[in-house]
Amino acid sequence: MSVSNELILNLDKLHTTELGVIRIKKNLSLNTENVVDWCKTKIKSKNAKIARNGKNRYINIDDCVITVNASSYTIITAHKNK
DSSP states (O other): OOHHHHHHHTGGGOBOOHHHHHHHHHHHTOOOSOHHHHHHHHHHSTTOEEEEETTEEEEEETTEEEEEETTTOBEEEEEEOO
């Protein structure tokens, strides 16, 4: 199974911590209350490029990078591309 397919098939497991929500909203200047749903939408996008490097998956989409732990499906952070 490819890295992207595995993540897409397990989107229901995607979650983050309270501090993760604060960090992601701040880093991306998001004005949404549901950061996890926002990330799921971005990950499902046809333009999303998903790669795995070590224990994390990196999703590049719309000039930002979302970092997800590969085994726990925890959204660690998200930030704008530099």
